[in-house]
Amino acid sequence: MATQVLDVKGLNCPLPILRAKKALKDMPTGATLQVLATDPGAVKDFEAFCRATGNALLESTVEGKVYSFVIKRAG
Amino acid sequence: MPDDVKVNTKRMSMIVTKGTLDWAYPPFILATTAAAMGLDVTMFFTFYGLTLLKKKLDLEISTLGNPAMKMPMMGVHMVMPNLMSAMPGVDAMATTMMKNLIKRKGVASIEELRAAAVEADVKMIACQMTMDLFEYTMADMIEGPVVGGAATYIETATKSDINLFI
Numbered sequence: 001m002a003t004q005v006l007d008v009k010g011l012n013c014p015l016p017i018l019r020a021k022k023a024l025k026d027m028p029t030g031a032t033l034q035v036l037a038t039d040p041g042a043v044k045d046f047e048a049f050c051r052a053t054g055n056a057l058l059e060s061t062v063e064g065k066v067y068s069f070v071i072k073r074a075g
Numbered sequence: 076m077p078d079d080v081k082v083n084t085k086r087m088s089m090i091v092t093k094g095t096l097d098w099a100y101p102p103f104i105l106a107t108t109a110a111a112m113g114l115d116v117t118m119f120f121t122f123y124g125l126t127l128l129k130k131k132l133d134l135e136i137s138t139l140g141n142p143a144m145k146m147p148m149m150g151v152h153m154v155m156p157n158l159m160s161a162m163p164g165v166d167a168m169a170t171t172m173m174k175n176l177i178k179r180k181g182v183a184s185i186e187e188l189r190a191a192a193v194e195a196d197v198k199m200i201a202c203q204m205t206m207d208l209f210e211y212t213m214a215d216m217i218e219g220p221v222v223g224g225a226a227t228y229i230e231t232a233t234k235s236d237i238n239l240f241i
């Protein structure tokens with residue numbers, strides 16, 4: 001299944017988390033979401049978000065100023 | 076009940092007492108983020124926090140009594156002296172500057188955060204006593220909040236893991 005991409009570059013806390021939550025809600029279990037953000041706070045925020053919600057954080061990388069998080073939607 | 080509320084869901088309550096543009100952010104950011112992380116959230120709006128429930132938001136900030144306010148302007152952080160607030164138009168200008176800064180930095184507007192809170196089923200309670208005090212009616216407010224008193228809040232707080240006073 002293709003990974004859905006959510007672009008929240010240029011948006012500040014808490015928008016990356018809120019938008020990701022909204023996107024994940026409509027996705028089937030096991031689907032993956034890639035979030036692209038420029039907010040440095042998002043790194044720890046997505047770790048915490050995934051721990052709290054049980055969604056798996058498969059990947060957390062940075063390329064230049066853009067952070068990329070790949071999240072797998074839990075059941 | 077939202078469909079992802081489990082038996083061991085954590086709960087958070089907040090008392091929201093301030094209605095300026097800057098102080099509107101902490102309660103809505105915390106409420107929406109907590110809701111996104113699966114917490115059950117209740118916000119109790121009282122005194123100036125009631126202005127955050129009005130249909131049409133008209134939030135402002137003041138340079139008065141804000142010694143920590145140093146705004147990024149012209150490449151430096153400018154101190155906003157208290158005395159300036161007495162001059163006509165200064166607070167309005169400070170409010171406009173803050174709103175522009177918020178937009179430029181990709182920060183959510185209060186309208187957007189509030190809508191996200193409502194959509195996330197954050198419970199909102201308007202303090203009956205201060206509604207009476209300021210002669211507000213529920214018709215002035217957005218759809219959703221209910222009225223309650225101190226006992227309503229205390230009961231919620233006894234069942235919550237996190238209780239905040241903002």
